[in-house]
Amino acid sequence: AAFSIPDLYNGIVQRDRSSLARAITLIESNAEQHFSLAQELLQKVLPKSGKSLRIGITGVPGAGKSTFIEAFGMHLCNLGFRVAVLAVDPSSSISGGSILGDKTRMEQLSRHPNAFIRPSPSEGKLGGVHRKTRETMLLCEASGFDVILVETVGVGQSEAIIRDMVDFFLLLVLTGAGDELQGMKKGIMELVDAIVVNKADGDNKPLALKTKKEYNQILHFLHPATSGWRTKAYTCSSLYLEGISEIWNVILEFEKNTKASRMFNERRKIQNKKWLYSMISDQLHYRFFQQSEVKSVLPRLERAVMDGEKSVSAAVFELFNES
């Protein structure tokens, strides 16, 4: 498909959904000839971007992320906001898992005229998924979306990357803090601005309230993710739509506080800077490790170093002087 940058740009800023979708496809393309076109488009939309509230949502599989996003997203859409939902990893519920189940659960939101749902980009080189998600966020903002929800699975390393991508980061959990904490990286509690105990309904409600208390006790010992903001635990029922508007109010309060303290803009600047250096680093590694000389000697050096036959410094010296 041929891409016309002026046409895509006009479509995006005029809030045309198919232009936005096509532009994201261009951003996601791994074809080399698309890269400079994508960059041209990004540069054009940049002045129109940055005006949304960027919210990250994480949680272990089964924490009910898609049900929560459906309920939370519908709440925002009904308030008149335009909401884009992006996923960062292929295992996120909006793209992975049971497709039929997810379709059913996110059905309402996916049909709402104010919502735009985009599954995770397929893997590409150079930390490409995160780059593509960030750039997709900019396109959505230029297309007038007020809130961007970025979903990720709370396992592995993606949480720190999401933290560097969003203004507000929310961890969705189930009842039984202790059990769940066992399966979760603890560091995540110091990355988030709120912990929401989901499925606080029916028989589960007393346990959810107890869990909330337990999380608040642990949070008491931890550093907050955002200086000047106290991370707390909340409960909600995505099924019965209880606690959803309260969470939105917490986020609005967070936005108000951090904008007043300039923390909001400061964080975005730092995020941009970190992103720049992380992409430089990705490029350096990619360019180095794809060299055929490096590819041919590295396995032998790595083995010798692991087995204690060669010092690390000697291996590095050899690597940089043979390639």
Place this chain on the structure above:
Amino acid sequence: AAFSIPDLYNGIVQRDRSSLARAITLIESNAEQHFSLAQELLQKVLPKSGKSLRIGITGVPGAGKSTFIEAFGMHLCNLGFRVAVLAVDPSSSISGGSILGDKTRMEQLSRHPNAFIRPSPSEGKLGGVHRKTRETMLLCEASGFDVILVETVGVGQSEAIIRDMVDFFLLLVLTGAGDELQGMKKGIMELVDAIVVNKADGDNKPLALKTKKEYNQILHFLHPATSGWRTKAYTCSSLYLEGISEIWNVILEFEKNTKASRMFNERRKIQNKKWLYSMISDQLHYRFFQQSEVKSVLPRLERAVMDGEKSVSAAVFELFNES
């Protein structure tokens, strides 16, 4: 000074302290002509290295690290072990802080014939301090030291680096878990194999026992740093030498368990591999950012990216195509 590698090697393996000290000076040298000599020496000693128990000790300033190391080191020396004490950062107590105070406190150990104390190397390029400490560790091992104590201050990023350098990692704390946790990165509790509440003596003892209990409660929720090993809290009095031999027994039990499960050797292999890739990465960054073309355009690009005037991808593209 001229360095003779065969002489240094012979001196090291014959446990001559001044040869060891001179070899460390060679490793620490930032002079380019010393680098290949140092690598030649390292390659020679490598088969003789690796036989010690490497123990990392961290804690916030004031936790009593030098007093603990004095007491713990003396205990090991009196058992007949040869003990080397290295510091990783200039602010560690054996090199920074009040020099007079530290000398007094570590006086006994520093005069013991089984002990060797080496302060932190001064800063060099390329994560040089950590490289130098690792390589110094290898030299000490080749010189027959049975236990290497690596000291660092429990703030900043050095803990993760020490974790990747040692077999057993110990966190020294004071009473009042809550208060102290406030000033400490929480992640550190998931990096260590034991938490030792120091200064459990006199009026402070009941509080120390309470603190131990509090840490054990928190540890219950966390992942252990070493799979198959349960990280627990202990108390000790470095002043009255109480609990010191118990801590050594814990470490011996750890060694026995992890050697039986092969975790011990597996971790060392992985440490070597990580070290290799981290040095490659250091080299790549160093070589890139020292280029004059990069130096001249980077500040402008960084500013434009932070202010949202230029997309990160465009900045990176420009950087790699202008340099």
